[in-house]
Amino acid sequence: MADNRVVQGRMVTPKRLAALIEGEDVMDAEPIEDAERDCPDCGGNVITVGYMPSAMEFVTGYKCQDCDWQDTNRD
Ligand SMILES: [Zn+2]
Numbered sequence: 001m002a003d004n005r006v007v008q009g010r011m012v013t014p015k016r017l018a019a020l021i022e023g024e025d026v027m028d029a030e031p032i033e034d035a036e037r038d039c040p041d042c043g044g045n046v047i048t049v050g051y052m053p054s055a056m057e058f059v060t061g062y063k064c065q066d067c068d069w070q071d072t073n074r075d
């Protein structure tokens with residue numbers, strides 16, 4: 001599964017990563033990509049995943065691979 005990435009020492013799928021960011025399971029998620037930015041907290045690598053928490057919403061989420069930092073494109 002090339003889509004899987006290691007986040008804080010655990011292998012995650014796109015949907016699992018999206019659930020970590022959202023705080024609950026999501027309907028669907030796109031493949032994980034490198035965000036090409038550094039974590040503001042620890043300087044670690046940030047990855048990004050687009051996901052649908054519901055049928056009406058699409059969110060782009062960001063997560064550091066090394067610490068708890070996360071963000072979304074929500075206001
Ligand atoms: Zn970090």
